[in-house]
Amino acid sequence: MLEIFIFATLNGLVTGLLLFMLASGLTLIFSMMGVLNFAHASFYMLGAYFAYSVSLYFGFWMGLIFAPLIVGVLGAVVERYGLRRVHQSGHVAELVFTFGLAFLIEEAVQFFWGPDTKNYQAPDILDFPLFTLFGQEFSAYRGFMIGISLSIFITLYHILTRSRIGIIIQAAITHPNTVANLGHNVPLIFMGVFGVGTALAGLAGVIAGPVLTTFPGMSIALGSIVFVIVVIGGLGSLAGAFIASLLIGLLQSYAIASDVGMPELLNLLGLEFERSHPLNDLWTLNLPRIAPILPFLLLVLVLIFRPTGLLGKREE
């Protein structure tokens, strides 16, 4: 039991921190610009693909550096020539735009890289077990993923709390209208934030690609989960996003690790049902099977009982 618990925690951390890299950028974008960026996870996918292509010629480490940059520039371009224009037509228009963008990026990836899985590998240097516990290996690459994610979190936290630009951004998150009145170049800040946000998503893709498989569907399941995190964490709260990311990462990991479900519950209650019972599907349900939908359950519950999210300070 203990080993499962330890590894479930580690796995949850890896997933959670990875989700945070996506969610951090999205929180900034969402809170400042009010844009529900559906394409955020697509930039994550682009990160993985660019890194794959770069790594073919220059190795993994160059990919790690350049792919996020390319994605960030792409993101900034999208903001400058797409979103900014659509912004005039309102939030729904922005949303449909990012919706379409997500769709387009997926198709474009298939066009340029083909529909099959890509052989994007972790660097050999990290191809060893970091430690072995109860006969189970924890790969160095996963440790590296945790390291990168944590250092991003710390850097981001420092920039946001210590630097001038960080303070402006923080102000813009909580009071978007005031900042413009103070004479800051809001469009430039938006472009910058969008660029950095997408670059972070790209970076997440770069480090996730080798372990989570690089293929055109890699962004599909992720897109809505990241939203869930941002909303659960609370608009305008980076710390909330961090907590929500870890919460969801761990929640899913523990749910999968657990072996309990309705049969156990019924046992406890002393109930028993025939296989032919009309609700047999319900009585045989167990936690691992519903693990991937738990975030959505959490989302609905949080929104009903606490519409501002866990640490959110403002509504809408």
Added chain:
Amino acid sequence: MAILTLNNVQKNFGETAIIRGVSLDIEEGEKHAIIGPNGAGKSTLFHLISGLYKVSAGSITFKESEIQDKAPYEISRLGLARSFQVTNIFQRMNVFENIRCALFWSKGYRYSFWHLLGRQKELNEQAMHVLEQIGLTDKALFPSGELAYAQQRALELGIAIASGAELIMLDEPAAGMSHSEAETSVQLIHKITEGKTLIMVEHDMNIVFNVADRISVLVYGEVIATDSPENIRSNASVQEAYLGEVATSA
């Protein structure tokens, strides 16, 4: 007889007390103005009465029922209507629709999805009548969001008075208007509040003294005086707290 009674109403935002115990009686049929320096809590008081904010303590009685815990729409249904300081209309609908919507509840349509509006002769005539009152008849089919500012203010008033509420609360009806526009709006206020009770927040002293029967002065969340315009004008503490400032800055 008082139509509206505020009894020791308080409102805090976190640690900050914005309204610190306001008690006030508004008599039926009177035209009451609330004045006070910026930040005194005039709009907050309006929001408390109309139900947008919940009071922290105290009670508000309107027509003998306690309303401090009621939602805005419930208060509105009792016959209390208000306008807003910042224009607050239904931007994407035309002027006529704006007014007609304001009439639905008082005309008993409730949430009906079985009355076709085109056939409701009385309702439509009433809406046109309100438009006439506020002088927007020729703009009836114009998108309200594209009206000129003064016209939007008129529409703002129109939505407030359309339902025929007994108590009308106007929050700076002349805010941001030129001198001549303000004149027109005074006439308009006179016209549309005839025979009704009016509470008004206004900075323009000309309008205040022109319209009000009684004036309350709100300073830092407290009413320091309630009296007739003449007495307020000569009240020393009011002069000190408020009018003096205005006089020097103007």
Added chain:
Amino acid sequence: MVQLKRLSIWIGYLVVMLVLPQFFDSILSVSIFNQMAIAIVFALSYNMLLGQGGMLSFGHAVYFGFGGFLAVHTLIMIEFETVYFSILFIPLIGGVFGLLAAIFIGSFSTHKAGTVFAMISLGMGELIAASSLIFVGFFGGEAGISGDRTYGPPFFGVEFLRDVEIYYVAVFWVFIATVFMYLFTQTPAGRMANAVRDNPERAEFIGYSARKVRFISFCAAGLFAGIAGGLFALNYEFITEETLNATTSGRVLLMAYIGGLGYFIGPIVGAVILTLMNSLLSNYSDLWMLYLGVMFLLTVLFLPRGFAGFIMMHQVAWVRGTIKQLALPYLLTGVPALLVMLSAIALIEMSHVEADVLQFIGFTLEPALLTDWLMVGIVGTGSLFAVRKSLPRLRDAWDSANTIPSEGGS
């Protein structure tokens, strides 16, 4: 006079729908018409939420699918003679259950509009879509459940063996649903939905609970989405979890948006365009989704009010009688623009195709030949140049044809 004109539009709408199969009678075209009919009701119901009520939903497919599932279950009950009535009423069954689902979910989701509503709809959509795969007994897993529409009592001798017979059933329901959805906009509840969309705060101060107004629109939208689901069940005689998942929800959002949210006919236009694209385009290029994605983005960028909005943009010129002035400039810019687009598509296809030759609108292109690339490239660049040259003229013509330049100029 106005009423007569309005009535003639409705009659025209009905007549067009009724005669369509006379002109296009192949199984394929009837199949496309049926898809359109379903999509029209579905998209219109979505517009009740977003366009008229200001509620952005990512889970509208739930009501469509739920209505559809119950409709198929009813078909099965008819087959096993548990119940006995004409399948003509199946869409109504779908509608009732769509309504019930909406009453349940709406009771807690319409509290707020905006992001909160959008996210609850997303969450509920995902939850229900996922449950549909878990509760195999009711939803039939990924293969879905199927019924047979021919076991019900014949309707005046019609046994509904052929799709075209279902098409006329669909026309009946589409017409009824459209009329009722239009009439809804003309009622106090419909108007208050607009008011709450524009300004929920103010709506509360004229006596209306914004939540209840939203709830009513939400339920009505659920009802009509369920009717669309029932039509789906009748047409395909089966249903799967696809119909209630996020893809379907996304598609209806796109239909309504592309068509034009601000106009009652917008979703109809959107439904027709998207259905056509979906069923025709896919057969001519496996890159059709790429083109579709580009089209979406361009529409959002340049036609913020959708296709209906674009058509309505010409109202002024039409009324003023100046629309003729626009014909030539449109042609002068349009033809080169078309060429630009075609050459872009040709280049994309050439780089994608694995065969040695590419048949492209009557031309034979060989990706291996540099000359072919050059030729297409030159045509493309030349046309692009022509577009740029002719644009100012179009702009001028537009300005002179319209009294209010700000309406369409920018």
Added chain:
Amino acid sequence: MKKTKIPIFINGLLITLIASFGINTSAQEPVRIAFMDPLSGAFAAIGTSGLKQLQFAADYFYNSKGGILDGRMIEIVPLDNKQSPTETQIQFRRAVSEELRIIFQGNSSAVANTLNQTINRHNRRNPGQEVLQINYSAVDPILTEENCSFWHFRFDAHAAMKLNVLTDYIAMEESIKSMYIIGQDYSFGQAVSDISISLLAKKRPDIEIVGNEFHPIGQVKDFTPYVTKIVSSGADAVITGNFGADMVSLAKSIIDSGLDIPIYTFYAAYDGITATLGADGKNKIHLIHNETSNPIPTERRKDYIRAYKAANPNRDVTQPRLVNALQMIVQAMEQTQSTDPYDIALALEDMRFTTLSDEEIWMRGDDHQIFQSLHISVQTDEGIEFDADNSGFGLFSKFHVPAEETIIETSCQMRRPRR
């Protein structure tokens, strides 16, 4: 002002559409066969690969040699169903509309079931315009058991047959004492689990099933938490019916965790999977399939593969059963001198046919199920003449079961239409 560009763009699309209507018509009246599988979207890789193979087979065997039925060409008409049951319905109507009477379809048993029902319904309602379903890959047993149909022929071994062979093989591996079963939470995944458990209980009661896990299809981002459970269960081997990205991710996670146990699979090769797993998957990934990839028994088949590789350097012959299916259908057409589905169906029943590998395969008339030898192969780079994904790695067959030993009973009670 750029607004005006867009409608023209749309017009352009429409004109393109109308213009391209003209292309498909041809004067020589070819025999037209529909190929309905995902050609766009998330599953396009496998569908497109199948389409290329079928088209190549038609050209290689017939069109380049003067056609069939005295000079008629075979035209393969692609229909993109996006692996969606609903889209399948739409594409089926298209097929009927264009008088395509033979439909090849393989991917997803859900789609195959839908198509089966649709075709049955259509054939019942439209006598004389019947359509034939050629199932080359959907392995849900139900299609030749309970739901068997006169109009459906399966050219792949179904899941129970494959698992029968697989469990025979596992039964011989003495070292395997415990088994972990993991699969996608849908009918095929569940079928694999149920059948494996019951067969293993019969053949090797001592093997303990230490895990029986389902995960939502296409939703899992990281399989490591599942693998953690596999590791801690102490399983000696894993059986999975996963396909596509779920297969790759699962295998990668297992390998990354340092677990050195065999993974028994159905779909863990080709279309990028072999390349992605590469050396890590060596001797771990086992596949149960028909027609060996290495060694290839006959020169005839080697030539065919080489020709295919020459024409499609980046693709592989992943589904030889497509070739068998096409060849058998053509043989049926030639025998009956007819392209009518009813005649073809009758001729296919109990047809015995010798494949490129010189093996005689049999289409059982009772349930329309093909029987041919089954093989268990392992991913390796040793002894590989024909690799996968140009990766140097490929499948090498370790275990063979001849056709007659793969035969299992059927519960099919087929209703045969009479003409």
